Amino acid sequence: MGIDALVFDFDGLLVDTETASLRVWQHLWRGHGLELDVSTFFAPHGGDVIAQRYAGLAAAVGPSFDQEASHASRLAYRDEVHATLELAAGIAGWLDEARDLGLRLAVASSSHRDWVVGHLARVGYLDRFELLACGDEVGTVKPDPAVYLLALDRLGVRAERALAFEDTVHGVVAARAAGLRCVAIPHPHADPAAFTAAERVLTSAAEVSLASLLGLD
Template identity: 60%
Template sequence: MVAIEALIFDFDGLLMDTETTLLDSWRWEWRQHGLTLDESGFFAPHGGDVSDLRYAELARAVGAGYDRAASHARRSAYREEVHAALGLAPGIASWLAEAERRGLRLAVASSSPSTWVRPHLERTGDLARFEVLACGDEVAGHKPDPAVYQLALSRLGLSPEQAVAFEDSPHGVDAAHAAGLRCVAIPNPFTPESSYAHADVLLPSAATTILSEVLSRVVRVH
């Protein structure tokens, strides 16, 4: 059995609950026009930015006079205000501390650009914990494409068997598996748990189980 040497974390929704703040910001912006956001299908079945589609949908609903630039500035300012107080997801800080005590290397593999991931981790004081950042603006394909995980592994200089991925979305689990990684899933609140049957280990939250037990479970299923 090859020893686990590194942990590779998704960012949005896993390390930090930016998925909820994203949805909330769009709900808020629709309300500014006296409208209600249709949340069905809001989260795309892939990583990457779908803002253009969301703004186009809002423009159709508002009609003549919609100002996309003003709408974007207003929504972004609202979300940044919420993010000012946003920290790591429950249990994640304990996992990172335990990983450091165990001498495990840490990486991020995100479909979001580095200009998004890096400032958030800097703000919470956690950026220095991560030896490697691999982000969506550095690869051609977004999850479920495995490219960002392959980039993280390349930068770590490790084989897939030497690392474990942590994800909050089904397409993230797909990406990790396509890169040859075992994957622990913590479902986000917007996707049915039944969509994660392919995860190697499924947890309700990082706060429910210590990291050593999680990794023991990963090893046991293989």
């Protein structure tokens, strides 16, 4: 492929915080005797949707809804769930291969830097990435390509010499708009058939070695 750098999305790709988020919000809704509509849960963009999610829960609960208490409950349960999260299947192996192959590694995420840093530090892989480009450093989030363009600028690498990895359709759109080829590993609640713009769609990083994916074996 002629690749010098790999640029990874974070949420749902390196660590499955997407499923964790769904689990946390389902827990919150069930605490009110309600079921969350999973079909509308995941936003078609990388922006912050917390306010909208609370608004939806408030409308479902009615006048008795206490957002302050619900927020405290959500954060407590979220911390409990997040403490169990590790790198997604196969990712650790890919990072080891990338190191051995001399490939540069970066993260391009719509999430804030402290979120990405906190999780990667907790699982012990923060130092594997040369740099991070995050949502609080750009004016627009995915599907806008800004965060990928920032990552490429910081790497000093041309788009055609980098390969992106994404778990959402809007992430693939962002990577392609920045000029990168992109491999998709859809998170468990995404439709793999929707990833038509991806170079390749995998079920997980454990499906194939990185060297094979890059055509190096």
